[in-house]
Amino acid sequence: xxxxxxxxxxxxxxxxxxxxxxxxxxxxxxxxxxxxxxxxxxxxxxxxxxxxxxxxxxxxxxxxxxxxxxxxxxxxxxxxxxxxxxxxxxxxxxxxxxxxxxxxxxxxxxxxxxxxxxxxxxxxxxxxxxxxxxxxxxxxxxxxxxxxxxxxxxxxxxxxxxxxxxxxxxxxxxxxxxxxxxxxxxxxxxxxxxxxxxxxxxxxxxxxxxxxxxxxxxxx
Amino acid sequence: xxxxxxxxxxxxxxxxxxxxxxxxxxxxxxxxxxxxxxxxxxxxxxxxxxxxxxxxxxxxxxxxxxxxxxxxxxxxxxxxxxxxxxxxxxxxxxxxxxxxxxxxxxxxxxxxxxxxxxxxxxxxxxxxxxxxxxxxxxxxxxxxxxxxxxxxxxxxxxxxxxxxxxxxxxxxxxxxxxxxxxxxxxxxxxxxxxxxxxxxxxxxxxxxxxxxxxxxxxxxxxxxxxxxxxxxxxxxxxxxxxxxxxxxxxxxxxxxxxxxxxxxxxxxxxxxxxxxxxxxxxxxxxxxxxxxxxxxxxxxxxxxxxxxxxxxxxxxxxxxxxxxxxxxxxxxxxxxxxxxxxxxxxxxxxxxxxxxxxxxxxxxxxxxxxxxxxxxxxxxxxxxxxxxxxxxxxxxxxxxxxxxxxxxxxxxxxxxxxxx
Numbered sequence: 001x002x003x004x005x006x007x008x009x010x011x012x013x014x015x016x017x018x019x020x021x022x023x024x025x026x027x028x029x030x031x032x033x034x035x036x037x038x039x040x041x042x043x044x045x046x047x048x049x050x051x052x053x054x055x056x057x058x059x060x061x062x063x064x065x066x067x068x069x070x071x072x073x074x075x076x077x078x079x080x081x082x083x084x085x086x087x088x089x090x091x092x093x094x095x096x097x098x099x100x101x102x103x104x105x106x107x108x109x110x111x112x113x114x115x116x117x118x119x120x121x122x123x124x125x126x127x128x129x130x131x132x133x134x135x136x137x138x139x140x141x142x143x144x145x146x147x148x149x150x151x152x153x154x155x156x157x158x159x160x161x162x163x164x165x166x167x168x169x170x171x172x173x174x175x176x177x178x179x180x181x182x183x184x185x186x187x188x189x190x191x192x193x194x195x196x197x198x199x200x201x202x203x204x205x206x207x208x209x210x211x212x213x214x215x216x217x218x219x220x
Numbered sequence: 221x222x223x224x225x226x227x228x229x230x231x232x233x234x235x236x237x238x239x240x241x242x243x244x245x246x247x248x249x250x251x252x253x254x255x256x257x258x259x260x261x262x263x264x265x266x267x268x269x270x271x272x273x274x275x276x277x278x279x280x281x282x283x284x285x286x287x288x289x290x291x292x293x294x295x296x297x298x299x300x301x302x303x304x305x306x307x308x309x310x311x312x313x314x315x316x317x318x319x320x321x322x323x324x325x326x327x328x329x330x331x332x333x334x335x336x337x338x339x340x341x342x343x344x345x346x347x348x349x350x351x352x353x354x355x356x357x358x359x360x361x362x363x364x365x366x367x368x369x370x371x372x373x374x375x376x377x378x379x380x381x382x383x384x385x386x387x388x389x390x391x392x393x394x395x396x397x398x399x400x401x402x403x404x405x406x407x408x409x410x411x412x413x414x415x416x417x418x419x420x421x422x423x424x425x426x427x428x429x430x431x432x433x434x435x436x437x438x439x440x441x442x443x444x445x446x447x448x449x450x451x452x453x454x455x456x457x458x459x460x461x462x463x464x465x466x467x468x469x470x471x472x473x474x475x476x477x478x479x480x481x482x483x484x485x486x487x488x489x490x491x492x493x494x495x496x497x498x499x500x501x502x503x504x505x506x507x508x509x510x511x512x513x514x515x516x517x518x519x520x521x522x523x524x525x526x527x528x529x530x531x532x533x534x535x536x537x538x539x540x541x542x543x544x545x546x547x548x549x550x551x552x553x554x555x556x557x558x559x560x561x562x563x564x565x566x567x568x569x570x571x572x573x574x575x576x577x578x579x580x581x582x583x584x585x586x587x588x589x590x591x592x593x594x595x596x597x598x599x600x601x602x603x604x605x606x607x608x609x610x611x612x613x614x615x616x617x618x619x620x621x622x623x624x625x626x627x628x629x630x631x632x633x634x635x636x637x638x639x640x
Contacts, residue, residue, distance in 0.1 A: 152536070
C-alpha cells in the first residue's frame with residue numbers, strides 16, 4: 001500500500017534505546033516519502049522538539065528517562081504524554097511500549113484528546129507499527145489493546161442516537177449538540193475505536209458503525 | 221496553654237494599672253506634703269510633681285491601649301528612673317558645693333520607691349534586657365551617693381547616712397542580683413512548661429490520627445471484606461455455587477483481611493497515610509490527585525473486583541468533568557473516594573442482570589454531581605445500613621445532598637452533589 005501522504009512529514013521519535021530508535025527511524029524513513037525525523041532520547045528533549053518542530057506525529061516510548069543520565073521509567077512517559085495531551089489537544093500521537101497496559105491510567109485524557117491516538121506493543125511487527133503511525137497521522141484512534149470492555153462517554157451515545165435514531169448528518173448533529181464539526185468528527189473516531197472499526201475495513205464505515213453499535217446495544 | 225498565658229498576662233496588666241494608680245496618688249500626696257515643707261531647692265516639689273504627671277499619663281495610656289503593656293511599662297520605668305537619677309545627682313551636686321546643706325537632710329526620700337522600682341523592672345522588663353536595665357538604673361544612683369558618703373565620713377556617721385549607705389550599697393546589689401536570678405528561674409520554668417505543652421499537644425494529635433485510622437479501617441472493612449462476605453452468603457443461600465467458587469471467595473476474603481492487617485502494621489501514626497486513599501481492591505491512591513482523576517482511579521480499581529453483577533454489564537458510560545481546584549480537604553476527598561467505591565460495590569452486589577452502568581461526575585449550576593446509575597432491578601427494600609448513614613453524613617459535611625432512588629425505567633440512581 002502506498003501511503004498517500006503529503007511530502008515531508010515532521011515526525012518526532014522519543015525512545016532511549018538506540019538500537020530500537022535506529023530501526024524505527026529506518027523503517028519510518030522508508031515507509032513515508034521524505035519524512036523529517038527528529039529523535040529524542042529523553043522526555044525533556046522530546047518535549048522541546050515538539051514545541052519547536054510542531055510535528056505531524058509524535059512516537060513515544062513509555063519507558064524513557066525524564067532527563068539525560070537518569071533511569072528509564074514508564075511513569076516518565078506517562079507524565080510526558082499527559083503534558084502533551086493537556087497542551088497540544090490536536091497533536092497526533094502513537095505510543096509504543098512493551099508494557100502498554102500502563103496507559104489505562106491515562107484513559108480519561110486519551111478520551112478527551114482530539115488528535116489521532118494509536119498504540120502499539122513493542123512485540124508487534126514493524127509493519128503494524130507503521131500502520132498505526134499512519135492511522136494516527138490520519139486522526140484515527142486505536143486503543144483496543146488497553147480497553148477491557150465497552151466503555152463510552154455520554155457525548156458519544158448522543159452522537160450515535162442523533163445519527164442512527166434521528167438520521168442526522170454530522171452538521172446537524174453539531175448544531176443539535178452545540179459543538180463544532182471537528183468535535184463531532186473526534187467523537188466518531190472515538191466511537192469507532194470503542195467498537196473496533198479501523199480503516200482497514202472494506203465496508204461502508206457508517207453502516208458498519210451502525211451494525212456494531214446495535215450489536216453492542218448502544219442504539220436501539 | 222493559652223489560658224495559662226492569658227491569666228499571666230492579665231495579672232501583669234492588673235498589677236501594672238494598680239501600681240501606676242497608687243504611684244500617682246502617692247506622688248500627689250508627696251507633692252502636697254513637700255509643698256508645705258521648707259525645701260531649699262524646690263527639688264522635691266518638682267520631683268514629686270513630675271512623678272505624678274508621668275504616672276497619670278502611664279495610667280491613661282494603659283487604660284486606652286492594654287495591648288501595649290510592655291512598651292508603656294518600659295517607658296514609664298525608664299522615665300521614672302531618669303527622674304530619680306537626676307534628682308539624686310542634683311542634690312549630691314548642690315550639697316557638695318555648699319557648706320550649709322547636708323545629704324542626710326536634703327537627699328530625696330525615695331529609698332523605698334527605688335526598691336519598688338527594681339521589683340517592677342524584674343516583673344516588666346524582658347529577661348534579655350534585664351541585666352543592662354538594672355546596671356544603668358542602679359549605678360548612676362548608687363555610685364555617686366556612696367562616693368559622696370565615703371568622702372564625707374561625718375555624714376556617714378549619722379543615722380540617715382548609714383541608712384542611705386546600706387540601702388544604695390549592699391541592699392541594692394543584693395536585691396538586683398536576687399531579681400536577676402528569679403527572672404532566670406522563671407524563664408527556665410516557662411521553657412519547661414512550653415515543652416510539656418508541646419508534648420501534650422503532639423500526643424493528642426497522634427491520638428486523633430489513630431482514631432481516624434481506626435475509622436478508615438472500618439470503612440475499608442465495610443467496602444471490602446464485608447461486601448465479599450455478603451455476596452458469598454447470598455450465593456450460598458441460592459445453593460448454586462461450586463466448591464471452587466467458595467474457595468476462591470474465601471481466598472479473596474483472606475487477602476482482603478490480611479491487607480488491612482498489613483496496613484495497620486505499616487501505618488505507625490505515619491504522616492504519609494493521611495495523604496492516601498486505600499481501597500479495598502488493595503490500591504493505594506494519592507489524595508493530592510485532582511478529584512476527577514481520583515474518581516477515575518476508584519472506578520477503575522473497583523470495577524475489576526469480582527462482584528457477581530459486574531459480569532453482566534455490557535455498556536459502561538463513564539466521564540468525570542475536570543475540576544482542578546476543588547478546595548476539598550484531603551479527609552473529604554478520601555470520604556468521597558470511599559463513597560464512590562461503596563456506590564459501585566452496591567451495583568456489583570444488588571444490580572442483578574444490569575447491562576448498563578453510568579458513572580458520571582458533572583459540573584452543574586455551580587455544583588459537582590457524582591452519580592452512579594444502573595439498569596438493574598432497583599432497590600426492593602429500604603436498605604438503610606451503615607453506608608447510607610455515612611452518605612448522609614458526608615453530604616452534610618460537604619453542605620450538599622445525597623440521594624438514592626429507583627428510576628422509572630428501572631435501576632437505581634445513587635447521587636452525591638455539593639457546591640463548588
